[in-house]
Amino acid sequence: MSLFSFLKREQKEAIGLLQIGTFLEYFDLMLYVHMAVLLNDLFFPKADPHTASLIAAFAFCSTYVLRPFGALLFGWIGDNIGRKTTVIITTMMMAVPCLIMANLPTYSQIGISAAWIVTLCRMIQGLASMGELTGAEIYLTETLKFPRHYPIVALLAISSSLGPFLALAVASLVTSSGFNWRLAFWIGAGIALVGSAARTRLRETPEFVDMKKTIKRAIEISSCDGLEKAAQLLKSTNILWKEKLNKKTMVSYFLIQLGWPIFFYFTYMHCGNVLKNRFGFTPEQVIHQNFKVSFFQLFSFIIVVFVCKKINPLLILKIRAYVLFSFVCFVPFVMNQLTSPIELFFLQSAFIFFPLCVVPAVPIFVKHFPVYRRFTCNSFIFASSRVLGYLITSFGIVYLTETFGSYGLWIMMIPSCLSFLWGVHHFEKLEKQFETPTNTKDLAEELMASRSFRA
Numbered sequence: 001m002s003l004f005s006f007l008k009r010e011q012k013e014a015i016g017l018l019q020i021g022t023f024l025e026y027f028d029l030m031l032y033v034h035m036a037v038l039l040n041d042l043f044f045p046k047a048d049p050h051t052a053s054l055i056a057a058f059a060f061c062s063t064y065v066l067r068p069f070g071a072l073l074f075g076w077i078g079d080n081i082g083r084k085t086t087v088i089i090t091t092m093m094m095a096v097p098c099l100i101m102a103n104l105p106t107y108s109q110i111g112i113s114a115a116w117i118v119t120l121c122r123m124i125q126g127l128a129s130m131g132e133l134t135g136a137e138i139y140l141t142e143t144l145k146f147p148r149h150y151p152i153v154a155l156l157a158i159s160s161s162l163g164p165f166l167a168l169a170v171a172s173l174v175t176s177s178g179f180n181w182r183l184a185f186w187i188g189a190g191i192a193l194v195g196s197a198a199r200t201r202l203r204e205t206p207e208f209v210d211m212k213k214t215i216k217r218a219i220e221i222s223s224c225d226g227l228e229k230a231a232q233l234l235k236s237t238n239i240l241w242k243e244k245l246n247k248k249t250m251v252s253y254f255l256i257q258l259g260w261p262i263f264f265y266f267t268y269m270h271c272g273n274v275l276k277n278r279f280g281f282t283p284e285q286v287i288h289q290n291f292k293v294s295f296f297q298l299f300s301f302i303i304v305v306f307v308c309k310k311i312n313p314l315l316i317l318k319i320r321a322y323v324l325f326s327f328v329c330f331v332p333f334v335m336n337q338l339t340s341p342i343e344l345f346f347l348q349s350a351f352i353f354f355p356l357c358v359v360p361a362v363p364i365f366v367k368h369f370p371v372y373r374r375f376t377c378n379s380f381i382f383a384s385s386r387v388l389g390y391l392i393t394s395f396g397i398v399y400l401t402e403t404f405g406s407y408g409l410w411i412m413m414i415p416s417c418l419s420f421l422w423g424v425h426h427f428e429k430l431e432k433q434f435e436t437p438t439n440t441k442d443l444a445e446e447l448m449a450s451r452s453f454r455a
Contacts, residue, residue, distance in 0.1 A: 011143060014202055015152060018136040019159045021091055025132045026163030028094045028188040029125050032101065032118075033164075033268075035171045035181065038283040042106045043118045057394035058119075064390050067383035070127035071134075075376030078135055083142070083375065084202045087135040093128035095192035097121035102185035133160055134379040139202075141363045142371075150308045154360035157301040165298050168291035176284055245369070245377065249430065252423035253365055254381050256317075259356025259420040261389030262412055263324070267293065267351045270397050271344055279341050289345060296349040304360050313361035314431065317424050324354040325417040328410070335406035356420045364427060 007015070032039060044055050078086040100121050107114045133156065140153045170184045268290050275281040275289060308316060327350050334347055358365060369377045393412060400408030 007144075007148075010203060014143060015140065015155070017202055018087070018139060019155060021087060022133060022136050022156050022159040023163045023166075024191045024194070025091055025094050025129065026160045027167050028098050028163075028192050029129050030164035031098075031167040031171070031184055031188050032122060032125075033167075035167075035184065035287065036269075038171075038181065038287065039118075041283070042108075043104075043114045045107060045112070045115070054395070054398060057398060061387075061390050061394055064126050064383075064386045066123045066127040067129070067386055068380060070129070071379035071383035072376065073127075074135070075379045078138070078375030078379070079372055082204050083135055083139045084204050086375070087132060087139070087202070090128040090132045090135070091192055094125055094132075095189045097125045098185045098189035098192060102182045102189060134375065134382055137362050138366055138375055138378060141366045146363075149363045150313055150360050151305050153362050154301070154305045154308055156362075157357075157359040158298065158305065161294070161298045161301050165291075165294045168287065168294050172284075172288045172291045176288065245373065248426060249368055250377065250381060252426035253368075253378075254385050254423075255419040256356075256358060256365070256423040256427075257382055257385035258389050259321075259416050260358075261386055262393045262416045263351050263356055265390060265393040266397070266409070266413075267348045269394065271348050274335075274338075274344060275341060278338070279344075281341070289341065289348075293345065293348045293352055297352040297355070300353045300355065301359060308360035313364060314424055314428050317358075317361055318421065320354045321356060321417055321421050321424070324351065324356060325414075327351060327354070328413045328417060331409055331413065332406035335409070356416065361424075361427070364431065368427070368430060 040055060047055060074086050074090065077089070101118060104117055104121075105114060136156050137153055140156070141149050144152055167184075167188075170187065171181075174181050174184050272286045272290060275286050276283075281289070304316060327347075331347070334343070338344055366374060366378060396412055397409070400411055402408075404411070
């Protein structure tokens with residue numbers, strides 16, 4: 001039976017618009033990241049390999065520095081104004097930096113100003129990205145019913161992987177065919193503007209609309225009948241104004257989110273530097289190899305969409321983590337014995353095929369946060385994990401591998417795998433508290449709707 005068989009027309013339209021928007025936004029966001037091996041030489045001063053690695057780390061991390069502020073800003077907008085408004089604003093914000101970078105003079109033309117402007121553009125894109133994927137995930141989680149939301153929300157992972165995949169394809173085409181690299185950013189700006197316009201057709205999520213109606217009704221009652229009756233209304237509808245967030249749940253989700261940046265940076269950025277320094281790859285060759293690796297990232301998420309209809313999403317996360325941990329145990333030995341780029345290609349592909357990421361269990365995590373704090377909590381945890389993860393990884397790899405060689409990779413990778421598994425275990429315990437019989441549709445839906453207000 002089709003994944004979309006029981007969906008209404010407006011639900012299908014919303015899914016399509018969010019998928020397209022997520023793809024467009026991640027295309028723009030990752031375009032510079034995957035072309036950094038070429039563009040850093042154009043916008044930053046020339047330096048020795050060690051300094052060049054630090055500059056590359058700085059350029060990469062600039063994308064994520066403002067993300068916690070973006071999480072708070074767009075989290076407030078998403079929780080107070082609406083999920084729809086957030087995803088429209090962020091898509092538009094992604095287009096402007098693309099336009100600037102498409103026309104920006106290089107370091108040889110205007111000096112250090114080029115480096116500062118491109119860094120500012122990357123920071124704005126990182127800021128805007130906070131409202132994108134989180135907003136789309138929450139929108140679909142609140143719009144669709146259990147358990148259909150698992151594979152459909154997981155489709156967003158395909159879109160967020162397809163964006164970087166095509167960004168790499170464009171980067172590879174532009175660099176290998178002699179086209180002007182600025183063309184890629186003109187394309188990125190154009191598709192972001194189209195995506196922003198298309199999202200104006202979205203409707204607000206039912207859970208958010210119900211919450212706003214309840215708040216409005218409570219305000220009306222308080223002005224007419226006093227605060228006591230307003231409080232009774234809020235209590236009867238499970239809007240718990242004084243509810244405290246579960247700190248252990250927040251820490252667990254943070255540790256789960258922390259896994260992705262460490263292994264993403266190793267796969268694409270660190271291994272890209274290895275290709276340049278050990279095997280003499282040109283920037284164009286590095287981009288082309290990373291493009292081939294991205295096939296496995298995309299294929300991994302496609303498989304997950306189909307598998308999560310039959311297997312518990314948290315179990316999928318555990319299986320991937322255990323497989324990845326087995327690779328981590330051997331990674332220093334493999335890195336020390338590399339004799340050809342193809343061996344590194346297989347290592348990159350294995351790491352990105354079994355990623356430490358939240359897909360396809362996103363609806364489980366989202367539902368454990370109350371509705372009126374959901375956007376802020378999810379986006380801030382996502383943002384702070386990315387900032388910390390990429391800062392530790394990008395700068396840490398440079399110094400750890402210089403001090404301990406390839407064994408320095410263990411210092412980051414092993415704790416990351418173990419903390420990821422601990423976080424998943426915590427959510428497994430939470431899920432057991434709300435286990436629902438699959439043959440009781442109404443009970444299942446009721447428990448899923450109230451899950452975020454308990455524990």
